Amino acid sequence: MAESHHILVVEDDDDINRLLCSVIRSNGHVPQPAYSGTEAELYLGQREWSMVLLDLMLPGKRGEALLEEIGERYGYPVIVISAKGEQQSKIAALKAGADDYMTKPFDIEEVAARMDSVLRRHRRWPQTQADGPALLRHKDLTVDPEAKTVFAGDVQLTLTAREYDILALLLSSPKKLFAKANLFESVWGEEYFGGGENVVNVHMSNLRNKLAKANPAEEYIETIWGMGYRLKS
Incomplete structure (x- = not known):
């Protein structure tokens, strides 16, 4: 039986909210509707989503x-x-931590497919080693693939699913140079496309900023210009 997930739906239009909740239920998951940002904020701390x-x-x-x-x-x-279809809005949302961005009007089947894709990525690392995944380490970084936690020394980082996947992928092959296309196809699970470079750049920038905030004295990831990214020795 497929795993059931609890999904928070934050949408003030009643018809669209009900439609999204219906899609979620038809895919075997449990929706929780919220009709304002204030209501959603109350739900966020009540359970794991x-x-x-x-x-x-x-x-x-x-x-x-x-x-x-x-x-x-x-x-x-x-x-x-969102109904905001401008490129600037999409980039701003990605920089703020969004894992994906869809514009209205949307296709129901595409919503379901993108949900499955994000859920698959979010649980990828714990499933790769069913007998208990080993901790991933680099300098003072520690990634626990089972608990999905990341520490820089004693500081725990709060990462989005894609930021976590990028970091875990780099730590799983510490000497490998990852091209942007390689990172995109490995983390997003999709074929690399024209806008993929910007998507990778935004998420990598967010990740590096969080690492720098946790330990300003250390640099964990280096850019090899024209080639890609790798862990900094």
């Missing part, structure tokens, strides 16, 4: 502010579903 579907234009707390809070405090995977 496998995913958040988030509109940006919300009453109460705005979706952009909620997205930043999720990234800073919880690290839940987030798919933004």
